Amino acid sequence: MTTLKCIAVDDEPLALKLVETFIDQTPFLQLSASCDNAVEAMSLIREKQPDLVFLDINMPNLTGMELARLLQEQPGQVPKIVFTTAYNHYAIEGYKVNAVDYLLKPFSYEEFLRAANKVLQITEEASNNFQPITADDEFIFLKVEYQWVRISLKEILYIESLKDYVKVHLDDNQKAILSLISLKALEEKLPSAKFMRVHRSFIVSLDKINAISKNSIFIDKTEITVGEQYKETFKTIVDKWLK
Template sequence: MTVLKCIAVDDEPLALRLVETFIEQTPFLQLTSSCDNAVEAMSVIREKQPDLVFLDINMPNLTGMELARLLQEQPGTTPKIVFTTAYNHYAIEGYRVNAVDYLLKPFSYEEFLRAANKVLELCEETSQLPTVIDDEFIFLKVEYQWIRVSLKDVLYIESLKDYVKVHLVPPQKDLLSLISLKALEEKLPSSKFMRIHRSYIASLDKISAISKNSIFIDKAEITVGEQYKETFKAIVDKWIK
């Protein structure tokens, strides 16, 4: 049975204890640590490398939402996040940082278990990462089968929350796979692919034009994210010098 390592984060002692209790009574969850603030949680997450974080949003100094954004920017695999909060207006913002679910306080064990099961299903779907063969092909899980995709046919890859959409050279149909963009990025050859935005990986040899802040592939214009501009500029400088 798959067991998910969990961390609970909440600045309210009663709320924290409730999440701890729910984790302890769920067979496929293992509580590895509890934190009463997001600053401590950041350090613990780096050390413990949990699969799942139950994360309160409204906390002093560093909010849960700010912590989630920081985790997305860190190298390596980001833990799945389930937000816990007393305020429902954070729901949309939560999905923007790829939270798996959103529990509105006070929540029942049934609601907690439903969110935990969603994470479990997602982790089991992504437990086998795609495999690259000789920098030429990748096996990508699409629905219930593994599809062999030639890397020379990939235009760019787009993140759609828990999925990635692999855009292929027409007339081939684009593929949708239940994995994270970061996990796929780690499997792709860096000589052929580059992360240029938090939501996009580009195939370098498919770039047809470059403007000040964007690249063009096929009919798509993709903005180069601020944190990726310096690395991308180094590649461009090699091309034009």
């Protein structure tokens, strides 16, 4: 069984202890660290590289929601987040930062386990969702519902992140393909000579770009904004094209 490395973050000692206890009770969870503030949590996440963070929202100095937004903007793999809070009005904000679940205090072990199982399912399905490819391969396989679908790399226009899914947009008016895998996981398997991450929500096929502007890429009739953290890398590619 897959083991998920976890970090627990809560400024209330009793609430933190409860999450630690629940993690210890769950066979597929492993507690890597715990802390009582989001600033320390940021450092621990960088150091420990956890798969899952149980994150309180209402904390001083830096809230859990603010930490989640910062993590979304950082390069590299972002851990799954399950929010824990005493306030139910954060549910929509949690969705915006791709939180897997939202536990309303006081929550039971059954509710905790349900959230943990959801993360486990997403992780296992994503890890089994593709076969390794090399720069010389001309296709990939992605799991779509209950079958593996072969996709030609030459047919991919761009790939869009939709929370825990990716939407692969294809040329020749083919229907887009939806697959349960993170954009980061798929990015690591695509040949970098053919595909580039240009936004936290988009990977583009370099061969399909038909126009560029200062801050945007145009593929077919779609305009894709180049994210701030990707501009320098993309500029390097553009400079080579324009020489």
